[in-house]
Amino acid sequence: MSLPVNDLNPGQLNPSWAELLALRFDPLIWTAILAVGAWYFVAFARSRRTQPGVWPIWRTVLFGLGLVVTIVVTQSQAITLTLNSMALYMGRLMLLAELVPPLVVLGLPHHLKLSRRSPAGRLLSVLLDPWVALALWFAIIIFWNIPAGFNASIVTNTAGALLPALYLLGGLLVWSVILRPLPSIQGGSLGNRGWFGLLSGLPMMAVAATWLYSPTVLYTPYVSALCLWNLTSLQNQSISGWIMMLAGLPGMALALVQLMGWLIELADSGTQQPPPPAA
Amino acid sequence: MTELERADTGQPSDADSSAAAGPALGRPWYVSLIFALVAVALLLGGVWLYARLKTPFPFFGTAYTPPITAPTFSGTDQNNAAYTFAPNGKTTALFFGFTHCPNICPLSLTYLNKLRERLPAAERHDFQVVLVSVDPQRDAPKQLKAYLSFFGTATGVNIPEPELKKVALSYGAGYSKADIKGPNDYQINHTTATYLIDQDSKIRLIWDYTQLPQLGRLQADLQEVMR
The missing domain is CATH 3.40.30.10 (Glutaredoxin)
Known part of the structure; x- marks a missing residue:
């Protein structure tokens, strides 16, 4: 992990939104995001030229929003204040895990068909296997939120700079299983996706509840930290719990809807009359 | 030609369609479990490797x-x-x-x-x-x-x-x-x-x-x- 150069006055513990959101320039991240955006928008333009209407503009807007949020979350001055606000840090991670992924996944065109035999199809069919996605998501949420892992991620030379990328990756996998953007390589059962959505929400809810109800600060780097906005470390931890819980609710709500749909399908099965034979 | 472009012109083959019908594409659960365990091992190993690449000496401090x-x-x-x-x-x-x-x-x-x-x-x-x-x-x-x-x-x-x-x-x-x-x-x-x-x-x-x-x-x- 390399330390970001702290351009924001660290003694100023009441930064304005303008100060927090002022952009930085990390060439690697900007290049990666711009490359993804260019690839997407070139494909969109070509599709509009050859098959107008197949690729709706609203999907492009959502994808673009996802990229913009990613830039703001990873390239703003807020990243220099991780040790001054657990809530701000968790807010950034939750945007990457629970907002950017649905925007990006919904931004993929519905007519996108990947062959299972192509290298990308083979890789994605493994990554989007619910077992694999769930295991990776559990590993990211649990390993890096138990005190030893969390402490290490923010004060040691392990995964501090990598953690936002991991949350983004985990969120993309989870939301891809839930929203099923690639039907040619993904299973289609509403029930499976509903159960998956509920299960994937559990570790976040458990961590959030722990933070909400813990009477002490769980992470030692925050025990004596100077916190933004005159908050105490314990208040920050509690707010982080709220942030994580609220961030997990849309996914769980969608999972419940999918489960209800699955139950209705089950209830209807065998009760529908087959259509009358053609005369 | 990219995968996105290819999507504009082609339909999935019969084999793809039939494979997509089942949950987890018909992959046995124990194969999925093995994939999951390997994926977690690769994730943790990848993080370790990333840290080593950033600083070849495994500094304890940041x-x-x-x-x-x-x-x-x-x-x-x-x-x-x-x-x-x-x-x-x-x-x-x-x-x-x-x-x-x-x-x-x-x-x-x-x-x-x-x-x-x-x-x-x-x-x-x-x-x-x-x-x-x-x-x-x-x-x-x-x-x-x-x-x-x-x-x-x-x-x-x-x-x-x-x-x-x-x-x-x-x-x-x-x-x-x-x-x-x-x-x-x-x-x-x-x-x-x-x-x-x-x-x-x-x-x-x-x-x-x-x-x-x-x-x-x-x-x-x-x-x-x-x-």
Whole structure:
């Protein structure tokens, strides 16, 4: 992990939104995001030229929003204040895990068909296997939120700079299983996706509840930290719990809807009359 | 032709369609489980590899990549003499604290002194500990001298405001008064980092206060920086 150069006055513990959101320039991240955006928008333009209407503009807007949020979350001055606000840090991670992924996944065109035999199809069919996605998501949420892992991620030379990328990756996998953007390589059962959505929400809810109800600060780097906005470390931890819980609710709500749909399908099965034979 | 473009022109084959019909594409659950375990192992291994690539030596502290020059500063030391920070060929552990600190500062000084004692005699001579007081109001040189006498050979520096604020900011450290009960009865919340500065005056890494008890790992970091 390399330390970001702290351009924001660290003694100023009441930064304005303008100060927090002022952009930085990390060439690697900007290049990666711009490359993804260019690839997407070139494909969109070509599709509009050859098959107008197949690729709706609203999907492009959502994808673009996802990229913009990613830039703001990873390239703003807020990243220099991780040790001054657990809530701000968790807010950034939750945007990457629970907002950017649905925007990006919904931004993929519905007519996108990947062959299972192509290298990308083979890789994605493994990554989007619910077992694999769930295991990776559990590993990211649990390993890096138990005190030893969390402490290490923010004060040691392990995964501090990598953690936002991991949350983004985990969120993309989870939301891809839930929203099923690639039907040619993904299973289609509403029930499976509903159960998956509920299960994937559990570790976040458990961590959030722990933070909400813990009477002490769980992470030692925050025990004596100077916190933004005159908050105490314990208040920050509690707010982080709220942030994580609220961030997990849309996914769980969608999972419940999918489960209800699955139950209705089950209830209807065998009760529908087959259509009358053609005369 | 990209996958996205290909999608515009082709339909999935029959084999693809039939495979997509079942949950998890008909893959047996135990194969999915094996994939899941391998994926988690790859994730954790990848993170480890990433950390090693960023800094080939597995520093315990948070490394500055690349290292940056430590800002210089001047003040008064515990012997009431003018002091200007300069490595002078030594490696320096520098942190911001104050003598009325109930826990973090005395423990930090204790651990850093223990770290110094773990070093071979030759290296011990080339390692210094510097405490910059964030409480210049109460930490007069006399107070600093009495306090530091409990913690080996550390140097204490009193820098008056507003210069102190500038120095702290230049290191990315912060501090503010808290629990104020009177003009001379208060605590100070402050950054708990210790900055390890090499003999060329480059900040090489930061140890958080919570890492200081692990003296073996601190010593490995220190000896790598001193090399």
